Amino acid sequence: MGIIVQKFGGTSVGSIERIRHVATRVIEEADKGNQVVVVVSAMGKTTDELVDLAKQISLQPSKREMDMLLSTGEQVSIALLAMALQEKGYKAISLTGWQAGITTEEMHGNARIMNIDTVRIRRYLDEGAIVIVAGFQGVTETGEITTLGRGGSDTTAVALAAALKADKCDIYTDVTGVFTTDPRYVKTARKIKEISYDEMLELANLGAGVLHPRAVEFAKNYEVLLEVRSSMEKESGTIVKGEVSMEQHLIVRGIAFEDQVTRVTVSGIKNSLYALPTIFTALAKRGINVDIIIQSAGNADITSVSFSIRTEDLPETLQVLQSLEEANVQYESGLAKVSIVGSGMISNPGVAARMFEVLAGENIEIKMVSTSEIKISTVIDEKNMVRAVEALHEAFGLAEEAAAVRA
Amino acid sequence: MGIIVQKFGGTSVGSIERIRHVATRVIEEADKGNQVVVVVSAMGKTTDELVDLAKQISLQPSKREMDMLLSTGEQVSIALLAMALQEKGYKAISLTGWQAGITTEEMHGNARIMNIDTVRIRRYLDEGAIVIVAGFQGVTETGEITTLGRGGSDTTAVALAAALKADKCDIYTDVTGVFTTDPRYVKTARKIKEISYDEMLELANLGAGVLHPRAVEFAKNYEVLLEVRSSMEKESGTIVKGEVSMEQHLIVRGIAFEDQVTRVTVSGIKNSLYALPTIFTALAKRGINVDIIIQSAGNADITSVSFSIRTEDLPETLQVLQSLEEANVQYESGLAKVSIVGSGMISNPGVAARMFEVLAGENIEIKMVSTSEIKISTVIDEKNMVRAVEALHEAFGLAEEAAAVRA
Numbered sequence: 001m002g003i004i005v006q007k008f009g010g011t012s013v014g015s016i017e018r019i020r021h022v023a024t025r026v027i028e029e030a031d032k033g034n035q036v037v038v039v040v041s042a043m044g045k046t047t048d049e050l051v052d053l054a055k056q057i058s059l060q061p062s063k064r065e066m067d068m069l070l071s072t073g074e075q076v077s078i079a080l081l082a083m084a085l086q087e088k089g090y091k092a093i094s095l096t097g098w099q100a101g102i103t104t105e106e107m108h109g110n111a112r113i114m115n116i117d118t119v120r121i122r123r124y125l126d127e128g129a130i131v132i133v134a135g136f137q138g139v140t141e142t143g144e145i146t147t148l149g150r151g152g153s154d155t156t157a158v159a160l161a162a163a164l165k166a167d168k169c170d171i172y173t174d175v176t177g178v179f180t181t182d183p184r185y186v187k188t189a190r191k192i193k194e195i196s197y198d199e200m201l202e203l204a205n206l207g208a209g210v211l212h213p214r215a216v217e218f219a220k221n222y223e224v225l226l227e228v229r230s231s232m233e234k235e236s237g238t239i240v241k242g243e244v245s246m247e248q249h250l251i252v253r254g255i256a257f258e259d260q261v262t263r264v265t266v267s268g269i270k271n272s273l274y275a276l277p278t279i280f281t282a283l284a285k286r287g288i289n290v291d292i293i294i295q296s297a298g299n300a301d302i303t304s305v306s307f308s309i310r311t312e313d314l315p316e317t318l319q320v321l322q323s324l325e326e327a328n329v330q331y332e333s334g335l336a337k338v339s340i341v342g343s344g345m346i347s348n349p350g351v352a353a354r355m356f357e358v359l360a361g362e363n364i365e366i367k368m369v370s371t372s373e374i375k376i377s378t379v380i381d382e383k384n385m386v387r388a389v390e391a392l393h394e395a396f397g398l399a400e401e402a403a404a405v406r407a
Numbered sequence: 408m409g410i411i412v413q414k415f416g417g418t419s420v421g422s423i424e425r426i427r428h429v430a431t432r433v434i435e436e437a438d439k440g441n442q443v444v445v446v447v448s449a450m451g452k453t454t455d456e457l458v459d460l461a462k463q464i465s466l467q468p469s470k471r472e473m474d475m476l477l478s479t480g481e482q483v484s485i486a487l488l489a490m491a492l493q494e495k496g497y498k499a500i501s502l503t504g505w506q507a508g509i510t511t512e513e514m515h516g517n518a519r520i521m522n523i524d525t526v527r528i529r530r531y532l533d534e535g536a537i538v539i540v541a542g543f544q545g546v547t548e549t550g551e552i553t554t555l556g557r558g559g560s561d562t563t564a565v566a567l568a569a570a571l572k573a574d575k576c577d578i579y580t581d582v583t584g585v586f587t588t589d590p591r592y593v594k595t596a597r598k599i600k601e602i603s604y605d606e607m608l609e610l611a612n613l614g615a616g617v618l619h620p621r622a623v624e625f626a627k628n629y630e631v632l633l634e635v636r637s638s639m640e641k642e643s644g645t646i647v648k649g650e651v652s653m654e655q656h657l658i659v660r661g662i663a664f665e666d667q668v669t670r671v672t673v674s675g676i677k678n679s680l681y682a683l684p685t686i687f688t689a690l691a692k693r694g695i696n697v698d699i700i701i702q703s704a705g706n707a708d709i710t711s712v713s714f715s716i717r718t719e720d721l722p723e724t725l726q727v728l729q730s731l732e733e734a735n736v737q738y739e740s741g742l743a744k745v746s747i748v749g750s751g752m753i754s755n756p757g758v759a760a761r762m763f764e765v766l767a768g769e770n771i772e773i774k775m776v777s778t779s780e781i782k783i784s785t786v787i788d789e790k791n792m793v794r795a796v797e798a799l800h801e802a803f804g805l806a807e808e809a810a811a812v813r814a
Contacts, residue, residue: 016463050483056423057487058494065493068501069486072479076457079476080464086472087465094475098505099550120550143506143527 002167003125004029007039007135007157011174012231013077014044023084025172025231026130030090035125037164039135039157040081042073063108067137067147071097074134074153081132092130095120097137098145102156104138110149113138113156116163133160151212158215162222169224172231173210177238178203180398181255185386188399192253194239199253200226202341202375206256216240244343251344251351252396257389259382260311261291261335263367266321267304268328275324276305282320288313291337292370292377308337308368308379335367336385339377340392352376358395364388409574410532411436414446414542414564418581419638420484421451430491432579432638433537437497442532444571446542446564447488449480470515474544474554478504481541481560488539499537502527504544505552509563511545517556520545520563523570540567558619565622569629576631579638580617584645585610587805588662592793595806599660601646606660607633609748609782613663623647651750658751658758659803664796666789667718668698668742670774673728674711675735682731683712689727695720698744699777699784715744715775715786742774743792746784747799759783765802771795 006029008022022040029036050069054061061069078094085092101117124131135153138146148155154171161169176191178200183189195203197220204213210228219226219240229237269275276295283290293307309317311333321329345351352369355376359366364387368379380388393399413436415429429447436443457476461468468476485501492499508524531538542560545553555562561578568576583598585607590596602610604627611620617635626633626647636644676682683702690697700714716724718740728736752758759776762783766773771794775786787795800806 016460019464053423053483053487054490057426057490061490062493065486065489065501068489068503069483072482075479075482076460076476079472080460082472082475083461083464083468086469094472096475096552099552145503145506 001033002035003037003164004034005037005039005157005161005164005166005169006172007153007170008041008172008231009153009174010041010044010047012172013040013081016080019043019077019080019084022081022172022231023088026081026085027088027090030130034167036130037121037125037160037166038081038130038132039153039160040074040077040132041135041153042070043077043080046073046076064144067108067145070147071134071137071145074136078132078134085130085132090130091128092132093124094132094134096134097156098139098143100133100160102133102138102159104140104146104148106140106142106144106146108144108146111138111140111146113148113159116159118160118163121160121164151214154212154215155218158218158222158224158226161224162218167225169219169226171211171215171226171228173228174231175210176230176233176235177228178210178240178254180253181389181393182257185257186390186393188393190398192238194241194244195253196244196343197240197242198374199244199341199343200240202339202372203254203256206258206339206341206375206377211240250342250397251348252340252342252392252398253344254341255338255389255392255396255398256341257336257338257385259336259385261308261337261379261382262311262314262331262333263306263308263335263379264314264317264321264329264331265304265306266324266327266329269303269305269324270301272303275327279305279321279324282323283317286316286320288317288320292368292379294368294370306368308335332367334382335379336382337377337379338385338388338392339375340396341375343374345374345376354395355392358391359388362387362391408440409442410444410571411441412444412446412564412568412571412573412576413579414560414577415448415579415638416560416581417448417451417454419579420447420488423487426450426484426487426491429488429579429638430495433488433492434495434497437537443537444528444532444567444573445488445537445539446560446567447481447484447539448542448560449477450484450487453480453483471551474515474552477554478541478544478552481543485539485541492537492539497537498535499539500531501539501541503541504563505546505550507540507567509540509545509566511547511553511555513547513549513551513553515551515553518545518547518553520555520566523566525570528567528571558621561619561622562625565625565629565631565633568631569625573631576626576633578618578622578633578635580635581638582617583637583640583642584635585617585647585661587660588796588800589664592664593797593800595800597805599645601648601651602660603651603750604647604649605781606651606748606750607647609746609779610661610663613665613746613748613782613784618647657749657804658755659747659749659799659805660751661748662745662796662799662803662805663748664743664745664792666743666792668715668744668786668789669718669721669738669740670713670715670742670786671721671724671728671736671738672711672713673731673734673736676710676712676731677708679710679712682734686712686728686731689730690724693723693727695724695727699775699786701775701777713775715742739774741789742786743789744784744786745792745795745799746782747803748782750781752781752783761802762799765798766795769794769798
């Protein structure tokens with residue numbers, strides 16, 4: 001008995017049949033005597049189709065009107081899911097973002113939730129209804145419809161769970177949980193039972209697509225107990241919470257990786273005090289995501305800087321850098337980033353050394369390194385990526401059959 | 408210089424190309440220095456597609472959730488039209504029903520507009536923006552999304568024109584105006600320049616689909632000057648207003664007709680005081696639209712009644728009538744209804760006689776007659792329908808080349 005928030009993504013509600021299936025998952029929780037709030041995304045490809053319509057009219061449609069357009073996607077899903085639940089004899093009611101009391105700042109396309117007034121949701125819950133809320137959307141204080149940007153429905157679910165002081169927030173997705181690494185590449189990858197918010201945050205930031213970093217941060221700040229689990233299979237998923245039990249307290253919790261990385265090096269920069277902010281501001285304005293940045297000391301007046309970007313952003317990056325007439329720009333594509341994540345690193349010096357050792361043992365050259373308290377990222381040749389991940393997965397005891405390396 | 412409300416139906420915004428075209432029609436009015444409010448329906452078949460989705464989940468989906476679902480259709484249209492106007496360099500903003508301040512009663516699927524708070528629309532107009540409002544939808548005082556039912560977008564447009572005290576409300580459609588009769592059947596049919604609200608109301612009720620009766624009634628009550636015109640062609644359409652100029656004051660303004668009519672006769676009814684209300688209440692509850700009703704006197708205790716229905720409703724009608732055990736039910740299908748409409752009839756006795764004369768001259772038997780102050784309807788054999796309309800169109804001076812018969 002308690003309040004459960006469930007979130008189902010676009011794939012989970014991608015067809016009428018799947019919406020019916022989602023209804024059965026919702027009913028399972030309701031039948032346990034829980035008050036259930038369900039957050040859903042737009043059906044399957046709906047958002048893409050709406051974006052496509054807009055692009056036919058304007059290459060740069062107004063963000064305010066894009067929010068007006070895109071917010072319809074979730075509104076369709078909530079109505080259909082409410083109908084599916086009613087058809088099975090359950091009391092259900094759908095609410096748009098503004099009806100659910102979700103107030104955001106007025107940053108169209110990427111608004112942050114400011115406040116949730118839960119009066120209306122609580123009233124319906126108390127009347128015995130399952131409440132279905134449109135994810136990804138809210139309303140400003142002046143009555144403008146906003147969307148929350150990428151991962152918005154995850155954020156809606158977690159924010160609602162926080163506001164309602166829910167017992168749990170279940171994020172249903174098309175995988176069965178968070179894995180030690182990508183099982184499509186590494187056969188010995190196994191599902192993680194429990195993971196801390198910080199570790200999940202690093203993995204999410206590294207592109208382990210099951211949960212959006214914003215949602216994880218929200219969950220961390222409000223201590224919302226999360227479970228990432230499959231909408232199709234019944235097995236339990238991965239619990240995300242503050243303190244992870246000692247038994248699970250491995251030094252390394254997971255390994256993330258991505259290909260299509262390019263390293264850009266700008267050398268011969270004079271007057272770096274002004275030049276460096278100029279470069280990175282210009283790149284940010286064009287929406288180019290700079291990842292690792294390494295500045296070498298060089299001599300007093302002339303410096304050089306290396307940074308990694310996604311390879312698809314290379315042409316635009318070079319365009320931006322053309323303005324630096326005196327500097328010398330070089331780049332290397334065909335790279336990959338491999339990162340190990342684990343809160344156990346904080347109390348275990350020598351994890352970086354162990355990582356370099358493992359890669360050296362595989363004859364893999366490291367081109368860039370970046371570290372945080374609970375993460376070490378390396379940039380290496382793309383062709384070595386999977387081999388590096390496999391070796392690290394084995395060496396840090398993540399493989400299914402291996403004995404866990406304890407903190 | 409003034410306020411103009413324009414309404415574009417689903418066909419007019421049925422594709423990206425058509426939305427761009429609608430934008431040019433809106434801009435024409437804005438360029439004249441007018442403040443323009445545009446009401447749009449859902450794109451083409453969108454509403455049908457959404458209904459189809461719902462029907463896959465439930466044969467009788469909740470009306471509240473249907474409104475949640477269907478109201479997304481107009482929301483897509485308004486966003487796209489706003490983008491199209493912005494792309495052409497005009498300031499434009501879209502508003503959903505609730506954002507436009509359209510309050511309705513809480514009758515989901517068929518709500519009536521209670522009030523329009525125009526503060527927000529006026530503010531945007533004063534800022535020089537073209538305001539685009541979602542037709543067919545509103546919000547209750549408790550924040551529930553409602554739809555207005557059939558002809559809802561017409562009603563939204565007229566109600567906005569009334570609330571804003573607009574100079575004119577232009578209803579753009581796929582025909583060039585209101586015709587004396589259906590030009591697909593009668594070649595000499597011509598476009599009516601001006602028509603009174605009452606005449607338009609009768610024609611609209613008779614199925615001259617260009618304008619919904621509810622919208623006409625609203626326009627009449629608030630004296631909103633309407634023009635029904637083509638969204639594709641530039642020629643002027645049909646003006647609908649209170650007083651129509653004498654020159655146009657024909658006895659008969661137009662002729663409406665429909666086929667697929669069935670006459671049902673119930674005879675031998677005992678205790679008609681109770682039996683008749685029972686019959687017609689039962690039919691109404693099943694959503695069967697009874698048109699003409701004629702009760703014959705008969706003797707004191709036993710009476711009979713004839714009424715016309717649409718032929719498609721016959722099986723259900725017979726089902727309802729089965730409960731009347733003692734009565735005798737007969738029916739005749741393959742009939743049609745032909746009606747003449749004109750406010751000139753009020754001051755011209757003998758119009759009915761002239762109508763019967765014309766039909767007799769064509770050897771057409773009249774099976775039922777019904778009259779109002781400005782309308783005479785007859786039920787005849789379906790096979791005679793077009794011939795009857797042609798003869799009446801000619802006789803009452805409606806043909807393009809004929810001299811008008813003045814009041």
